[in-house]
Amino acid sequence: MAAQNPIGWFEIYVTDMDRAQKFYETVLGVSLIELPNPEGTTGKMMAFPGDENAPGASGCLVKDEMGAPSAKGTLIYFVCEDCAVELARVEAAGGKVITPKMDIGDFGFCGIVSDTEGNSIGLHSMQ
Template sequence: MNNVINWFEIYTSDFDRAKKFYTDVFKLELTDLPVSSDRHSQMKYATFPVGVNGIAGALVKMDEVKPGAGGTLVYFDSAEINDELSRVEAAGGRILRPKLNIGDFGFIALVEDSEGNLIGLHSMA
């Protein structure tokens, strides 16, 4: 494992407004990422350029998570998300979003830890 943390997300209530803010402030282009919607929620993603250390991130609009205090989400690298998910509840956490395919960027899942913090899992498989 090269980086323990490999992905971040900044949640939005107005996706287009947030995308314009980050584009304007940091003078960079965000790339819209099509994601499959399911019965759980409608999602929008716009990715930031990948950094030299391989860490990347995105602006996100997702029904399950709202912006605000604590709105930035840290993702932990995983070889296969279901391995970690199988241990979440026994460790005192809760699975908020099961494994979800996000296309060329792999898979994600959302977990509430034992303290109520929201964390993410990311894998390519």
């Protein structure tokens, strides 16, 4: 079996799905897709676009009682062409820039933001 990245899926918990969906679609310039609920659940899931044959992982926003938004939990980085573009969209979309674009040497650039739900997320690019 070929080596693979260790993350296969992620879930970002939200309290207001419509608000969170608008934030992520605006900042990342993508359209999220509603997923069917797993049997026995009542939450709502909106998936980020993804290709299971491409490197990296996809995931979704989740509104469910099993999780709650948090700024102090796991930090997920979204890949960008130039993270300055997405960082510039954050405040207009209702979020807050925590760390502006910073140089991380050979690993490119990143910034950290707070989404509309109170989650911290990272934006990463090589330029």
